Amino acid sequence: MTLLSDTTPDADQVQMRLLRSKSPSERLGLALRLSSEVIRASKRAISRVHPQWTEREIGYKFIELHYGRELAEATRQYEDERDHDQCE
16 A cells, blocks of 8 residues: 555555665665755745745754754854854
């Protein structure tokens, strides 16, 4: 059973067979590349909605959307304090 609703059963079986033939390190590499691409795509979407935002602001919004407002705010405060300490 698969979660890919846009994939035919035959194509899904081929994809699963190909993934199973990969070594654990190859599967990890694929997962990391896919994860990285999804993060980039999410940040590009935020940037299109808020083209005036800095990369840092886009990062905070990404954290808020994917991990929650509390973590985004904690990250912002930590980075603000770190930046302030480096200026002294």
